[in-house]
Amino acid sequence: MTPLEPRSGHTTPPFRTTLIRVMAVQVVSLILLWILQARYGG
């Protein structure tokens, strides 16, 4: 087995948990981009 293959007992996170994490990452990304534009924008 190579190190990149799945470990036994590996579980998929619940869809809702992944969804919330995805949305959180997007919101944080957009806020950071917004701050970048507000602070340095032309």
Place this chain on the structure above:
Amino acid sequence: MHPLNWLIVVGYLAYVVVDGVRRSKGTKEIEGYFLANRSLPWWAVGLSVMATQLSAVTMIGTTGQGATDGIRFVQFYFGLPLAMVILGVTLVPFLHGAKVFTAYEYLERRFDARTRSLTSFLFLLSRGMSCGAIISAPAVVFSAVFGWDVAWSVALIGIPTVIYTMVGGVQAVTWADVKQMVLIVVALVAIVVVLLVKMPVSPDDAFRIAGATGRLDAFDFSFTLNETYTFWSGLLGGTFLMLSYFGTDQSQVQRYLTARSVDEARSSLLMSAYWKIPLQALVLIVGILVFVFYQFQAPPLLYNPAHEAEVRAERGAEYDALESRFQQAFTEREAAALAVVGTEGDAGRAAMDVFLAREAAVGAVREDALALAGEVTGEQPRDVNYIIPRFVLDHLPIGLAGLFIAGVMAAAMSSIAAELNSLSTATVIDFYRRWVKPEASDAHFLSVSKWATGAWGVFACVVATYAATLGSLIEVVNRFGSFFYGSILGVFLLAMLPRARAVGAFVGLLAGMGAVAAVTFGAPQVSFLWHNVVGALTVLAVGMLVSRLIPARG
């Protein structure tokens, strides 16, 4: 390039091929060859989805776009997370649950064989061509930078990819994608670190200089159909494009059909949604930092070394004059940039105005040089795609340049491999097995699938060799898909409506493509991102109307 850099590149190529061939050992039937027996974990599939979408165009074209145009291209991806969530609750359960090999196979079950064949044919047409464009993007740049013939560059990228895809099937493609994705991110982060270390000003000042030129304006809220990258075109047009791409394009659908379950397939898509915007921002920021770096380090007047050599040979005196003008303009701009650093308030604004005037002067000399290159070479003089490769070869330390070149190859190979694998799947499952030899054995189909992968690989390499004169590589790839994407998405959306019928789907599909063609040629000023919206909505409207007007047979 230093021999150590070449060693890294050659080592990477050898490893990918050997590992791909090793993974072919468990593949004895087409379910394993095309779908890995639906056994892959969500995170590997998610990385594969990301790697497939991140091509060499992203590594050299998008970083170059960051240097010249700034970060606003990131808006193109604003619709992606939304699209992934919509797909996770709609098409993914449908397609994964139907146990199909191709997305188009599902359309025959829901509608009829002609809708399946037409959508699959459109996929083969658009992806077959775009696969060539994806190989040609890095091949053209390598050819100019290293002085090779384009055909050799195409072969260097194409042959290893065709070998591991042909022999190893989707297992080889997916596990290679995982490693390639890691390599790409490491290469990008390494460049950012090197840039920050080499930059003579602080990151804050670097962003001030970039921001003054508008390169950090990530949001454009103007609602205009003519502008390609705005918040609204990204959110609305981008959502439709991503829905089409990830929901109906076999090169993407096949990634998540390999997942163990519907839940894992959905998680794999969401995983790629996680990181797309941050990753794309990172790619663009690499370009922006290179732009700032070249405020303090003289850049080449022409980034394309092949054009530079040709212009020097034929119009040497004119080019020398331009270079001395350029050197003068650069020195003045460098002084203006240093004046911006450390000044605040009114003095800071005045210094910024001077800097912008100097920046425009440098831009004017570059325009003259590009026009001269266009005259001499008779080719498109735009050299955006050469900015980052030139920076890498001229300024990155030994080892990192090789890592970046390997990263560009990894990005190209991951996209090409997924496309070859899916082109072969659609050819064999939707045409050969459906129309030519439905009763043949699994071993026969496996053998045909391998040959089909090889044949598509050869086709893509031939297209790549002659696609060298295409214009902006990013737009070409996206534009080509936009002709069909929206309409095919419309058919899949119709499939989820209980009242939709086969005849409605077929007529709707033709009407959708007609509508996109009408907008493309009748209103060329409308940005291509809106074509997907037009195509999908036309198919839905016409499809439902025809389904209602023409009663079902039987």
